[in-house]
Amino acid sequence: MAARPERRRKVALAGNPNVGKSTLFNALTGLRQHTGNWPGKTVGIAQGRVRRGREEFLFTDLPGTYTLDGESEDERIAGEYICSGEADCVVAVCDASCLERSLILALQVLERCDRAVVCVNLMDEARSQGVRVDLKGLERALGAPVVPTSASRDQGLEALLSAIGRVCDGAPQAPRRWEDPVRAAEDLGRACVAREKPPEGWRLTLDRVLVSRRHGIPILLALLFLIVWLTVWGANYPSALLERLFDGIYGLLAALMAPAPWWLRGVLLDGLYATSARVISVMLPPMAIFFPLFTILEDVGYLPRMAFLLDGAMARCGGCGKQALTLCMGLGCNAVGVTGCRIIDSPRERLAAILTNAMVPCNGRFPTLILLGSLFFPRMGAAVLVAGAVVLGVLGAMGASGVLTRTVLKNRESTFVMELPPFRRPRIGQILVRSLLDRTLFVAGRALTVAAPAGVVLWILANTPLLGLAAAFLDPLGKFLGMDGAILLAFCAALPANELTVPVLLMILTGGGSLQSVAGLGGEALLAAGWTWQVAVRVMVFTLFHWPCTTTLQTIYKETGSIGKTAAAFALPTAVGMILCLALRLVLG
């Protein structure tokens, strides 16, 4: 390949949340980057390259922001980057269907940059809403090229790139100054935007029903129940299939490794392989169902409405409606829920939300709840049991954050300001790819990196007297809490992934040397071990309230940057679980 001299240009994309900035970035660079239909999604700074002839553009997707002088983390990152002059050209991305509002930020960008392009995105959506934009007039008024695009349909991208190229090559644009960006945007909106039909339509009707007093909350609960039910019910079959597949591979590997010494076979096959296989087959299917479903809600724009509906309830425990969203994300995976807490504005509320997120059961804990529940309370269905556990977990998380925000994390003034973007049709293909790649595989990969070595340790423990010793050591504490040492040990061993709790417990109870040996076992082993329904209830409660898994702890450390706060996130749910179990022992006996 002939190495040609290339001109490299640094281009920054700036704009309000929800103007399709990340969609534009993805369409331009082809880099898969998660975009969602709710404010405050892009975090940190994503970059991607585009080649066009002899030019190379390095695009930086700045966090969505409403101002360049803001105080929140996202706003600061965006403002500082634009004012630093780091970029050769800044593209101010606007929403054609809501041009007046997006121009407030665009004008601030134009004031500060002498090489800028205004991209009027979502032209398709504006057209369908009957909004016409006078692009030529806008261009004259702004003194910068204005390019119309519909990023989700790949329209206008070529024109945008050539406009960026021309601006980079040309002379700096004349300095611009507006007395008051808000007023100037209003005037521009009046001059350049024409509405050909009233904005009413299916969107407003849908909105009226979904957030109405009578239907709002029932619809919300029904949707969540449906998602949980589909996850629980739908995961059974693929989980069993994966398990059978992994069993088959186990047989092949065992034959291959027959000449190896028994301990090597044990460590690699029964330890590393069996544990990893177990984690994948139990973890992957529910996440591969939950995340696409949840991403559909995100993509159509239902999540901000959910925050809107639940803010009243969350305000009572010192939080805001956005925390309700992070709790729901926690149902899929607490690590994802913790990351989602970035959308919460107040630092103290955000910390309270991070510390309590793990009290909502992620779907890795569903199997434990279902097994125990259906064994001891056979008349209730699996989905009802899980739903009950979820309600209990949510109440626990809300109660705990209520206590936190009234004591150590006392909040001066809690506010809730959230844009409700228009409903959009979900893009199913993109949803599948994004939710599977960005969330499911990412989380599963992270869990595997811990579960695989933990499997080795577990095997060594199980095949020496150490496991029995550890269980005996934990027994007094376990008994005190109304459980026993084996149960506590299983919870400890499931630190890499909650999916391991039941298999490890069965392994300890049956004295099996590996997870593979208990693959076919179910609840009979628990009944044989003399469990009563009271013990089962306490184990279910402790399943809800105990330390978060390593993936979640890692994420909490990354988000807070503090060992102390990570330790608090470990201790808080554990303390709640221990107190509840102790209380249950005293009450139920």
Added chain:
Amino acid sequence: METSLDRLRPGSRAVVIEVNTPPALTRRLRDFGLVPGTAVRCRYRSPWGKVTALSFRGAVLALRTTDLKKIRVTC
């Protein structure tokens, strides 16, 4: 008629006269474009009336109804 924004019925319109919210919130509202002179329309309230959705400048913004008490409007 002068009143505060929290008294506005869903569906009705008004023009903002004065924003007396705490400074941090006032700044945020300004970033969204909610300043004196802005024409707003009350869209809907949440089930217990704690949150109100307003539309202005082509966008919809959800705010706590208690904060709206401090925004004076004329309608």
